[in-house]
Amino acid sequence: MKNNLGKRSLHLFFFLLSFLTLQAEDFTYTFKVDQPNPYVKEPILLTLDLNQTNHDVVMLFSFDINPSEDYTFQRLDIQKTESYHDAKIHYVYLIYPLKSGDIHITFDLIKKVTTDESLAYSFSGDRDNVKKLVTTDTQIDLPPLQLRVKPLPEGTVLVGDFALTYDIKKHQAKAYEPLPFQVNIKGKGYPPLVETLLPKEGNFTRFTEKPIVKSVATQRGTQSTVTYPMALSYSQSFTLSPIVLKAFDPKTEKSYTLDIPSQHFEIEQVDTHRLVDTVDAPDSVKEDWSWLSTLLGYIVAFFAGYITALSWKWGKKKRQKENHPLIQKIRNCKDEKALLQVLIAADNTHFTSSIEKLESSLYGNGKINFNKVKQDSLEKII
Amino acid sequence: MNEQINTLKKEISKAVIGQEAMVEGLLIGLLCDGHILVEGVPGLAKTTTINALSRALGLDSKRIQFTPDLLPSDIIGAQIYNPQDHSFSIKKGPLFTHLLLADEINRAPAKVQSALLEVMQERQVTIAEETFKLERPFLVMATQNPIEQEGVYALPEAQLDRFMMKIVVQHNSEAQELEIMRKAASKGFGEVQTVLSIEDLFALQEELGKIHIDEELEHYMVQIITATREPLRFGLEEIAENIMFGASPRASIDLYKAAKAKAFLRGNDFVTPADIGYVIHNVLRHRIVLSYEARAKGIHTDEIISAIIETLPIP
Numbered sequence: 001m002k003n004n005l006g007k008r009s010l011h012l013f014f015f016l017l018s019f020l021t022l023q024a025e026d027f028t029y030t031f032k033v034d035q036p037n038p039y040v041k042e043p044i045l046l047t048l049d050l051n052q053t054n055h056d057v058v059m060l061f062s063f064d065i066n067p068s069e070d071y072t073f074q075r076l077d078i079q080k081t082e083s084y085h086d087a088k089i090h091y092v093y094l095i096y097p098l099k100s101g102d103i104h105i106t107f108d109l110i111k112k113v114t115t116d117e118s119l120a121y122s123f124s125g126d127r128d129n130v131k132k133l134v135t136t137d138t139q140i141d142l143p144p145l146q147l148r149v150k151p152l153p154e155g156t157v158l159v160g161d162f163a164l165t166y167d168i169k170k171h172q173a174k175a176y177e178p179l180p181f182q183v184n185i186k187g188k189g190y191p192p193l194v195e196t197l198l199p200k201e202g203n204f205t206r207f208t209e210k211p212i213v214k215s216v217a218t219q220r221g222t223q224s225t226v227t228y229p230m231a232l233s234y235s236q237s238f239t240l241s242p243i244v245l246k247a248f249d250p251k252t253e254k255s256y257t258l259d260i261p262s263q264h265f266e267i268e269q270v271d272t273h274r275l276v277d278t279v280d281a282p283d284s285v286k287e288d289w290s291w292l293s294t295l296l297g298y299i300v301a302f303f304a305g306y307i308t309a310l311s312w313k314w315g316k317k318k319r320q321k322e323n324h325p326l327i328q329k330i331r332n333c334k335d336e337k338a339l340l341q342v343l344i345a346a347d348n349t350h351f352t353s354s355i356e357k358l359e360s361s362l363y364g365n366g367k368i369n370f371n372k373v374k375q376d377s378l379e380k381i382i
Numbered sequence: 383m384n385e386q387i388n389t390l391k392k393e394i395s396k397a398v399i400g401q402e403a404m405v406e407g408l409l410i411g412l413l414c415d416g417h418i419l420v421e422g423v424p425g426l427a428k429t430t431t432i433n434a435l436s437r438a439l440g441l442d443s444k445r446i447q448f449t450p451d452l453l454p455s456d457i458i459g460a461q462i463y464n465p466q467d468h469s470f471s472i473k474k475g476p477l478f479t480h481l482l483l484a485d486e487i488n489r490a491p492a493k494v495q496s497a498l499l500e501v502m503q504e505r506q507v508t509i510a511e512e513t514f515k516l517e518r519p520f521l522v523m524a525t526q527n528p529i530e531q532e533g534v535y536a537l538p539e540a541q542l543d544r545f546m547m548k549i550v551v552q553h554n555s556e557a558q559e560l561e562i563m564r565k566a567a568s569k570g571f572g573e574v575q576t577v578l579s580i581e582d583l584f585a586l587q588e589e590l591g592k593i594h595i596d597e598e599l600e601h602y603m604v605q606i607i608t609a610t611r612e613p614l615r616f617g618l619e620e621i622a623e624n625i626m627f628g629a630s631p632r633a634s635i636d637l638y639k640a641a642k643a644k645a646f647l648r649g650n651d652f653v654t655p656a657d658i659g660y661v662i663h664n665v666l667r668h669r670i671v672l673s674y675e676a677r678a679k680g681i682h683t684d685e686i687i688s689a690i691i692e693t694l695p696i697p
Contacts, residue, residue, distance in 0.1 A: 329692075337696060344659025345691035349403070355656045363654050 026054030027061075027087075027111070031145060039150045041159035041190035042250040043221040044095045046073075046105075046145070052087040058119055059087045060112040060135065065095070070103040072096045074217050084119060094217050096190055100151035104144035111138045153255050158247035160189010160221070164258035172266045178207065178231040179265055185258065189249075191215050191224045199241040204234035204265075237267045324381050331378075336361055336370055343377060350380050384649040386586065389577050390438055396572035397434040398427050399565070400558035407549040407664060408435055408523060409647060412583065413590050414639040416546025417502050417522040419487075419668060426551045428525050432483045433574075439583055440576040441480035441519070448490035450535075454497035461510040472509050477501055480517060484524040488534040498522070499541045519583060539627070539671055546636045547661070548668035586646075593642040594652040598697035603641065603658060607634045609690045610670050621689045624676035629669040637665045655696040663687050 027050055034045040052059045065073050077092040097103055112135035119133065152159065167182045185192040191213060198206050208230050215224035232240065243260040326346055333339040340358040343351040354377045360366030387409070394405055404420060408431065411418045420428055429445055436443035446457055459475035476482065477498070484498060501507055505516045524545070526537075542548070554562065565571050578586075609616045611628030640661040645653045663684055670683045 340655065341692060341696050344656055344662075344696075345688040355659070359654050359656050363652075 026057075027052045027059065029109075029142070033145065033147075037148050037150065038097055039159065039248070039250040039253075040098065040100050040152050041096050043190070044097070044147070045219055046093040046095055048089075048091040048093075050087065050089040050091075052085070055085045058084045058114045058116060060114065061087065061089055062108075062110040062112065063089070063091055064108050065093060066106040066108055068103075068106070070097065070099055071105060072098060073105075076217060076219060084116070092219065094219070094222070097147055097149040100149045103147050103149055105147065106144045107142040109140040109142050111140055112136070113138070152248050153246075155246045156248040156255065157194055157245050158185070158189065158192045158258070159250065160187055160192070160247070161249050161251065162187030162189060162192055162247055162258060164245065164260070166260050168263060171264065172268065174268045175235045175270045176233055178233050181230045181232055183228040183230070183243075183260065184225065185228075185245075186225045188221045188223050191222060192226050194228075194245065197228050197243065197245075198230065199243060201241045202238055204232050204238045204240075207231040207233065232265065234265070234267055236269075237265060239264045326381055327378065330374060330381075333374065336368070336373075339370070339374060339377070351377055354380070386578060386582060387647055387649075393438040393574055393577045394431070394434045397574050398431050399562045400554040401427055401431060401551065404428070404431055404549055404551050405435075406644075406647060407547050408432075408521070410640050410643040410661070411521050411523070411546055412439075412519055413587055413643045413646065414546060414636070415519065415521075415587075416636060416639065417524070417544065419542070419545040419548040420523060420525045420551055421528055421548060422525070422551030423529060423553075424527060426553065428485070428523070428551070429483055432481050432523055436481045437574040437576060439480075439578050440580065443481040443483070444476040444479040445483040445485060446476050447485045448487050448494065450489060450491060452490045452494045454494055457494065458497055458501070458507050459509050470510070472512060474509070474514070475507075477507060478514070478516065480519055480521070482520075482522045484522055486527055487524040488526050488536055491535050492538075495535065495537060495541060498524075499544050502544055519580070539669075542668045543630050543632050545668060547640060547664040549664055550667075590642055590646050592651070593646050595638070595642060596652070596697065599641075599653055599655065599658065600638070602655065602694070602697050603637050604634060605694055606658075606662065606666075606690055607637065609694060610666065610686070613690075616690070616693060618689060618693055621686050624673055624679075624681050624686055625670060626673040627671035629666050633666060633669045637662065640665050659691060662691065 029051075030047075030049040032045075032047040032049075035042065038044050046065075048063065050061050050063070064075070073093050073095040075091065076094055077090070079090040081088040095105065114133060114135040118135075162185050165184045165186070167180075167184075169180045171179075173179050183197060185194075193211060193213065198208070208228070212227040212229070213224065214226075215222050232238075240263040242262045245258040246255060247258055248255045326342070329342045330339065333342055336358050340355060340362065343355050343358070354373050357366065357368045357373050361368045390409070391405065398405060404426075407418050407420070410416070412435075422428070432443050432445070435441075446452075455475070457475045457477050459473050459478070461470045462473045463470055487495060487498070501516070502520075502522050505518075505520055507514045507516065553559075605616070607629050609618060609628075610625060610633075613619075613622040613625060637658070641653050641658045644657040644661050645651075648657065650657070666687050667683045670686060672681065672683060672686075676686075
């Protein structure tokens with residue numbers, strides 16, 4: 001009798017909690033929860049209605065659920081009135097609790113108050129004259145929503161109403177040939193994602209891919225189709241152990257199983273010697289000395305290039321000397337006076353000795369070998 | 383006399399390695415009472431050379447660093463009021479010396495350059511109402527830096543003409559650089575001693591006047607100067623368009639003096655065409671004004687001078 005009374009009191013408390021209207025300074029907000037006492041991973045529909053009561057100001061709201069490891073959520077809908085002085089906003093969320101016991105869902109609500117002028121100014125004008133909407137923001141402390149979450153029966157991996165289908169293309173294959181194996185889990189409930197679908201028993205090789213998830217959240221829950229593409233391979237015949245997934249449907253509060261019976265795969269052995277190409281098989285490896293001729297070729301090419309560069313360098317000085325404008329002028333000189341004239345016109349500090357010899361011959365009593373002086377002058381160039 | 387010159391050169395070489403062209407230019411300037419313009423990058427021993435020359439001759443030397451904010455009174459001197467006895471006294475500027483190094487003359491504004499160049503010409507300074515004659519010898523070695531031409535006041539051609547020679551100083555050879563480096567590291571530069579007196583210098587200047595120069599060579603020099611003014615007359619079509627203005631009469635005078643001084647320094651008592659050849663570039667390179675075409679083509683006055691020497695037949 002006491003127990004029954006306690007249960008009834010608890011149900012009444014959660015019923016009151018599930019429909020809670022509160023009055024803030026200039027607006028009211030109403031939370032509705034369709035299931036205040038859910039199972040783990042059972043969908044809960046949460047609605048929030050915000051109604052502006054102070055119509056003197058323009059009021060805007062920013063609302064969301066705070067993320068937590070205790071639950072996951074998805075916003076399904078927002079409906080707003082177009083009136084700026086009479087804001088009415090309706091939020092719809094789908095929440096899945098992820099652990100049993102008491103969990104608290106916390107909220108983030110900001111009230112933004114502005115004026116008609118600011119609002120009009122921020123929306124008027126062209127794209128180059130956009131002003132930020134100036135608002136006075138107030139963080140509203142909403143009380144957390146408490147849920148008392150019931151635990152799942154032990155060993156439950158899926159929560160909802162699901163059906164399992166599987167597809168095995170063939171049960172016979174050659175050694176190491178892949179055997180495609182695909183499993184589909186479809187139904188309504190918490191998205192049916194299973195970490196390891198294949199049993200641990202057996203030495204065969206498992207090839208798995210990331211499951212393909214298609215899910216649509218509605219106010220009635222989440223409709224999901226999860227496909228597990230896999231393949232198996234082995235050198236010998238093997239048996240895949242039966243796969244049993246324990247599921248729980250919170251609507252009926254009953255557990256059920258999704259089964260894949262044991263599968264046997266026949267593997268045909270392949271004679272590996274038959275795979276060797278005995279007709280066009282290459283000759284056995286012989287000593288290859290072709291690298292030596294290649295190396296010699298490279299060495300010859302290197303030295304040829306090196307000597308060419310050196311010969312150009314050796315010839316550079318000679319070429320420069322030949323191209324010097326003074327060379328031809330000195331060579332064209334027929335007599336001592338002409339040579340003296342060319343030398344004093346040039347950079348005469350280089351030709352001091354030649355100039356002195358020519359001077360002594362022309363204006364003194366000295367005797368010189370004209371061709372030798374000419375040659376000396378040529379040698380001093382560069 | 384040639385021994386004295388050799389002794390002087392040897393004494394200067396204790397402090398200055400290489401730079402024979404600059405030393406010889408200074409000696410020519412000193413013998414001929416001329417002034418020298420030196421163009422070269424910093425660090426080519428310009429101040430050292432002036433100091434060494436002044437010590438070797440027992441002369442005063444001063445250095446003025448020309449800057450954009452320099453005033454004429456900074457170099458000439460000024461009249462200073464003495465509040466104690468309510469009198470004015472003359473404070474002589476650094477111009478009152480024998481050898482003056484005017485460093486980076488093109489950094490100072492025109493009024494300062496003009497003040498210096500006027501003193502160079504007149505060899506006298508007027509401060510307030512008092513005129514002072516400068517002591518002989520008076521030689522100005524002005525320097526110009528060929529790089530860093532931003533924010534400089536280029537010397538006008540009329541003022542450049544007052545310099546007897548413009549010497550382009552080159553870097554030393556590798557061997558000379560090595561010797562400088564070693565001597566500088568070991569403080570091995572010798573102390574320059576006074577080897578000649580002012581009287582000896584005046585005597586050398588007297589001797590210079592005795593150097594013979596042939597009439598043909600005199601005509602040759604005049605022809606060279608005239609060729610810079612009227613190149614077409616001498617068949618110098620290829621350089622005619624490169625010359626805007628030729629050399630002035632001062633060039634003739636300075637070439638004449640410089641050729642004699644060169645012959646004297648070489649120990650000869652007569653001038654040869656080679657002596658003219660040795661000094662002609664230094665005497666004329668700052669006196670020929672190039673045309674716009676020549677500047678655009680990057681032609682240098684040295685090339686024009688060489689072309690003239692190559693064309694005019696030597697006596």
